[in-house]
Structures are given as structure tokens and as C-alpha cells.
Amino acid sequence: MQIGVVTxxxxxFAALTDYGISSRAIQNELVSLEFWNPRNYATDKHRMVDDKPFGGGPGMLMKTEPLVASIQAAKEGVRQGPLAQAIQQAKVVYLSPQGKPLKQAHIAELAKRPNMVLVCGRYQGIDTRVIDSEVDEEWSLGDFVVSGGELAAMTLIDAMIRLQPGALGDEGSAVEDSFANGLLHSPEYTRPKEFEGRKVPSILLSGDHEAIRVWRLKQSLGSTWLKRPDLLGLLTLDGEQQELLEQFINEYESRNPIQL
Ligand SMILES: C[S@@+](CC[C@H](N)C(=O)[O-])C[C@H]1O[C@@H](n2cnc3c(N)ncnc32)[C@H](O)[C@@H]1O
Structure with missing residues (x-):
């Protein structure tokens, strides 16, 4: 996957290129990142990259001409990159609080693309005409505002890297991540077997793979019911899942009776 980042x-982006799973994936050429800095496309002597908004108001906007020039250079760069022969035109994605909120299912689709250009806004954002003329899609981290698109772009890239074949040490990890099947991950335990008086559930020590699968599925359903019931509303549970969730709820309610 080839990603041009306008920033x-x-x-x-050293947070991605220098650490952990993302760093390994980049070294192993599962993903290539190339950066396009609007400052390098500024033509005035001070290399200005911000400008005042028309109509007044607080803050600045990204200066239009260097931003557009860098987006176009990024598109061209991605087009000429090592994957070029395979590829349709790279989509330009603007990370924006006004975009569609990203979910794991969206990431799974975006991660299949061979290329893309990510535009990181700064200041109060970018001129609406640049969005109209240059941007194909707007995606958001969620309903809050951060100071720049870089953290959003890094989050998106990292989440897409986890889904590239060969990126994770254990291929099963991404399949079992929270949200991959619409549920939260089941609770996890590591050594010691007893920690501050709390024991690891004995089933996890039993070596009975089928019993462990069923226990994990039940806990995963239960955690989702407790923490994110909205997610359950989006799923159609099969017979086993329905039954395990009912068991979990009954056991939970008998341990936590409603106080009248
Ligand atoms: C301070 S924000 C601008 C917010 C803008 N004035 C607004 O209210 O919609 C600067 C940049 O951070 C990025 N950004 C902020 N919040 C974001 C979010 N929730 N998701 C993705 N990008 C975000 C965008 O690239 C944005 O252009």
C-alpha cells in the first residue's frame, strides 16, 4: 500500500516509522509512506503556509496555493510510485472533524486500497474550495477536535497497517480485535495465575480449546452488552450467541440484583 501524506x-510521523508494528511493516515494504510539505510549495519569500479567513474570525487557514500544489504533487508521486502499474488514481482523503466518523469496518475497506493521499489540516482548517476541487472523501476520528490532521492520519494509517497481510506477528490478532466481528474483545489475563487475590478464570487454564472458545465468546458478548450495548443493536446474533448472551445477563443480574 502506498500512501502520500500532505503535512x-x-x-x-516518526511515531509510525520508528516504533513497533508500523515501523516493521514500513521496513518490510508492506506500506510505503511519502511526505509532501506545503511549505516546499510556497512561493513567497517567507514561505507562508497560512492565511487569514475572509469575513474575519479567530485563527488562520492553510494557504490555498501551496496546499493545492502539494496535494497535486502527492497524487502524481503516488501515481509514479512502485505500485503504479497496478493502480487507479489515488483517492484524496482529508482528515477532518466534519468527515464521516471512522469505524473498524471502514478501515477494513480503506486498507484494501493500493494507494491514497491523506491531507492533514492545520490551523482552523482548509479553504472549502480546496475540499470541493481536490478532496474525494472526508473521514473523522470522532466528534471532537484535535489541533491537526497528523494524529488522525497516523491513527488511520496504523489501523490500516494492522490489517495488511504479514504486518502482525500473529495473523489471528487482527481478526480477534475488538470490532472485527462487531463485538468487544473478551477479557484477557496473563501471569501470575493469582494477582492481588484475583484468580484467572479456571477455564483458561484447562487446555480445553472448545470450552475456552465458548467462554471467550460469552465474555465478549457480555462485555459488549455491559460497555457498548449500541454495538449489539447493530448485529444479528446466531443461536449460540443469543443463548450465551442470555446466560451472561442472567448470571450478571443474579450477582448484581437491582436495588428497589
Ligand atoms: C483545529 S482543526 C480545525 C477544526 C475546524 N475549524 C472545525 O471546527 O471543523 C485543524 C485540523 O485538525 C484536523 N482534525 C481536527 N479534528 C479532527 C478529527 N476529529 N478527525 C480528523 N481530523 C481532525 C483536521 O485536519 C483539521 O483541518
Whole structure:
């Protein structure tokens, strides 16, 4: 996967290129990142990359011409990259609080693309005409505002890297992640077997793989019911899942009777 990133702060991406799973995936060429800095496309002597908004108001916007030039250079760069022969035109994605909120299912679709250009906004954002002329899609991290698109782009890239074949040490990990099947992950335990008086559930020590599968599915359903009931509303449970969820709820309610 080839990703061109338009950003005023390419150094921030060291968080991806220098650490952990994402760093390994980049070294192993599962993903290539290339950076396009609008400052390099500024033509005035001070290399300005911000400008005042028409109509007044607080803050600045990204200066239009260097931003557009860097987006077009990123598109061209991705088009000429090592995967070029395979590929349709890279979609331009603007990370924006006004975009569609990203969910794991969206990430799974985006992760299949061979290429894309990510645009990181700064200041109060970018001129609406640039969105109209250059941007194909807007995606958001959620209903809150951060100071720049870099953290959002890094989050998206990292989540897509986890889904690239060969990126994770254990291929099963991403399949079992929370949200992959619409549920939260079941509770997890590591050594010691007893920690501050709390024991690991004995079933996990039993070596009985089928019993462990059923226990994990039940806990996963139960955790989702307790923490994110909205997710359950989006799923159609099969017979086994329905039964395990009912068991979990009954056991939970008998341990936590409603106080009248
Ligand atoms: C301070 S924000 C601008 C917010 C803008 N004035 C608004 O209210 O919609 C600067 C940049 O951060 C990025 N950003 C902020 N919040 C985001 C979010 N929730 N998801 C994705 N990107 C975000 C965008 O690239 C945005 O252009």
C-alpha cells in the first residue's frame, strides 16, 4: 500500500516509522509512506503556509496555493510510485472533524486500497474550495477536535497497517480485535495465575480449546452488552450467541440484583 501524506509536520510521523508494528511493516515494504510539505510549495519569500479567513474570525487557514500544489504533487508521486502499474488514481482523503466518523469496518475497506493521499489540516482548517476541487472523501476520528490532521492520519494509517497481510506477528490478532466481528474483545489475563487475590478464570487454564472458545465468546458478548450495548443493536446474533448472551445477563443480574 502506498500512501502520500500532505503535512506541514512530517517529523511527527516518526511515531509510525520508528516504533513497533508500523515501523516493521514500513521496513518490510508492506506500506510505503511519502511526505509532501506545503511549505516546499510556497512561493513567497517567507514561505507562508497560512492565511487569514475572509469575513474575519479567530485563527488562520492553510494557504490555498501551496496546499493545492502539494496535494497535486502527492497524487502524481503516488501515481509514479512502485505500485503504479497496478493502480487507479489515488483517492484524496482529508482528515477532518466534519468527515464521516471512522469505524473498524471502514478501515477494513480503506486498507484494501493500493494507494491514497491523506491531507492533514492545520490551523482552523482548509479553504472549502480546496475540499470541493481536490478532496474525494472526508473521514473523522470522532466528534471532537484535535489541533491537526497528523494524529488522525497516523491513527488511520496504523489501523490500516494492522490489517495488511504479514504486518502482525500473529495473523489471528487482527481478526480477534475488538470490532472485527462487531463485538468487544473478551477479557484477557496473563501471569501470575493469582494477582492481588484475583484468580484467572479456571477455564483458561484447562487446555480445553472448545470450552475456552465458548467462554471467550460469552465474555465478549457480555462485555459488549455491559460497555457498548449500541454495538449489539447493530448485529444479528446466531443461536449460540443469543443463548450465551442470555446466560451472561442472567448470571450478571443474579450477582448484581437491582436495588428497589
Ligand atoms: C483545529 S482543526 C480545525 C477544526 C475546524 N475549524 C472545525 O471546527 O471543523 C485543524 C485540523 O485538525 C484536523 N482534525 C481536527 N479534528 C479532527 C478529527 N476529529 N478527525 C480528523 N481530523 C481532525 C483536521 O485536519 C483539521 O483541518
Amino acid at each position: 506541514l509536520f512530517p517529523e511527527m
